Amino acid sequence: MTAALKVLAPGLHTTVQDLGRSGYQAIGVPVSGALDGFSLRLANALVGNPFGRAALEVLLSGPTLEVAADTVRVALAGAGASLAIGAERPRVLGAGQSVTLPCGEVFQIVPGEQSACCYLGAEGGIAVPLVLGSTSTYVRAAIGGIEGRALRRGDVVPLGVACASARAELRLPSLPPAAGEHPIRVVLGPQQEYFTAEAVAALLGSEFRVSPNADRMGMRLDGPPLRHRHGWDIVSDAIATGAIQVPGSGQPILLLADHQTTGGYPKIATVVSADLPVVGRRRPGDRLRFVGVTVETAEALCRDAERQLAELVTALDPVTERQRIDLGSLYGDNLISGVVTGLE
Amino acid sequence: MKVRFLAAGDRALVVEFGERIDRALSAEVLRLHASLRSSGLAGVVETVPTFRSLMVHYDPLVTTGTALEQAIASLLSREPGTRNTGTLWRVPVCYDGEFAPDLAEVGRLTGLSPGEVVALHSATRYHVYMLGFLPGFPYMGDLPARLALPRRADPRVRVPTGSIAIATTLTAIYPYESPGGWHLIGATPIRLFDPERAQPALFTPGDAVQYESVDPAAFASIKTAVDNGSYQIASEPIAG
Secondary structure (H helix, E strand, O other): OOOOOEEOOOEEEEEEEEEOOOOHHHHHOOOOOOOOHHHHHHHHHHHHOOOOOOEEEEOOOOOOOEOOOOOOEEEOOOOOOEEEOOOOEEEEOOOEEEEEEOOOEEEEOOOOOOOEEEEEEEEEEEOOOOEEOOOOHHHHHHHEEEEEEEOOOOOOOEEEEOOOOOOOOOEOOOOOOOOOOOOOOEEEEHHHHHEHHHEEEEEEEOOEEEEEOOOOEEEEEEEEOEOOOOOOOOOEEEOOOEEEEEEOOHHHHHEEOEEEEEEEOOOOEOOOOOHHHHHHHOOOOOEEEEEEOOOHHHHHHHHHHHHHHHHHOOOOOEEOHHHHHHHHHHOOOOHHHHHHHHHO | OOOOEEEEEEEEEEEEOOOOOOHHHHHHHHHHHHHHHOOOOOOEEEEOOOOOOEEEEEOOOOHHHHHHHHHHHHHHHOOOOOEEEEEEEEEEOOOOHHHOHHHHHHHHHHHHEEEEHHHOOOOOEEEEEOOOOOOOOEEEEOOOHHHHEEOOOOOOOEOOOEEEEEEEEEEEOOOOOOEEEEEEEEEEOOOEEEEOOOOEEEEOOOOEEEEOOOHHHHHHHHHHHHHHOOOOEEEEEEEO
């Protein structure tokens, strides 16, 4: 038997993602990869994988999966997300802890209210072939993942290992802070001079809302229109992830993982890389504020975020027998048998 | 040449040579693209050439924007090294009937007969300025001035794969079916992008493209050869 997860229900938009496909933007291939790379890396760390292994990215509504392997160790990362394990009377296991499930177990991924996305890591990773150096799914060109598309009912998601290794489950000692209310930090430019001073002030002084018009390419933001100084057509140039481009309507579009590599609208500002996971978690209707920082500050924030993730991963606790019993009393008897199955 | 350095967040730096679509600017962009590829500067992840600028994607855990600016300024101050080289591709195009849904309209808008549009379009050798929009989508120019038209007021939801299109001073080929607002005046059966190939995109910025008119029967036989993997597109090396 090839170890796999069977897709009983696909969820709204569930795709295989890793940390992205760099090196091909010069030929028009977007980077793709997880919207929230921080949570993808945590999900992998919780199941003992290297950070960049292929995992499932779940957007807004989650899939129902069935274990078609001897055992599989999985972990969910994403604020407020949980696993509902078992077809009848499901028991709930929160994000931030690994669990080993036996063959035939059915589980549903339930994203949290606080985040648009969450990640299911599986020990050994999702075993799909590399396309241009990455497993990430890019739907527009049907590249990567499972046939280059979102999961469908009946799909078989291959796993890298046939059974979970014998070791303790891991959990986060404390959940990382949820989405966070701090303003999103941006570096102005590269084309802020195409905008009026009022537009720059409005970007940094107003509240925006994520419109329903949001996907992996980008999110349109509702708020005060950002006016151009003269015209909104530029000779196409390249786009960095996190760029806030403003077409003629004045309604900004924050560009995310699947954004085109080039484009012809001016970019008023670019979200700092440390805040890209925070932006990726925002749901339609969520509020956003922006604050300007220098490039040097943004680079320092990137190093800080990397250090925080490393500390979090170093601090992952093995789940002790006692904790397992405590959890059992919380989640019901079935979970205990589930966890023990994988350990012995 | 005077350049401007523009920050695009903490992971990308734009080296801007100008603000126009211009062959001389393109040559500068492509020269820096090649020289950064061969120089192996620490922390440079990849570089993306466009009409008039080069985006340098970098890893802020390895380098900084300031350090890169200095390194790039020093690269640019040196004597230009080797000339750009590239490949001339001879692309078969069928300009007939269903393959050219906008040919008649382009004729009307330009005051030319459809035959004159085809003759002008296929008599020009185009420069591949950049790839973008979709994997393998080439932005090529410059069109003969008489063919320059704004984009369609009413973009199509579906432009078929292989469509040959014109808009503004440019011509392009759609590697995938996608929405699009350019005028469609022909189609090619060749495959522009294939992630399984050693070189996934057929064209590289700096290459040249010459369209060669073929009839529907030739289109069909080339398509069969493309589909079974036996087609070899005609090409030759060029000096930039």
